[in-house]
Amino acid sequence: MPDLRSELAETLDEAEWEWLMPHAKRDAIVMVASELDLLDVGVAIANDDKASVEGWIGQQQLYKPSPEQLSDWGSDPTRRFKALIVQPYVLVQMPCGEPV
Numbered sequence: 001m002p003d004l005r006s007e008l009a010e011t012l013d014e015a016e017w018e019w020l021m022p023h024a025k026r027d028a029i030v031m032v033a034s035e036l037d038l039l040d041v042g043v044a045i046a047n048d049d050k051a052s053v054e055g056w057i058g059q060q061q062l063y064k065p066s067p068e069q070l071s072d073w074g075s076d077p078t079r080r081f082k083a084l085i086v087q088p089y090v091l092v093q094m095p096c097g098e099p100v
Helices: 004-011 017-025 038-046 050-058 067-074
Strands: 013-016 029-032 080-086 089-093
Touching (some): 004 038, 017 029, 017 067, 038 080
Antiparallel strands (some): 013 080, 080 089
């Protein structure tokens, strides 16, 4: 039986903002700070690791995008993000070197 991290690693991909917009409309996008490993965050959420998740939220390393961010990204639908689906959320991270 494959482990959860391996299963999630298979679904980790890059996505254009245009593809993520439907998820943003249902308020399912969660931003992950670039200093965190997207797979680590996905595993923690899938395993309901409240201590880790609450710690990241408290340090503003895990957050919902602001209306300003959504508007900015909407003006460039080809902007790319790292994306990982952990139902019901879509975890997204800016590619290295891009401002949040």
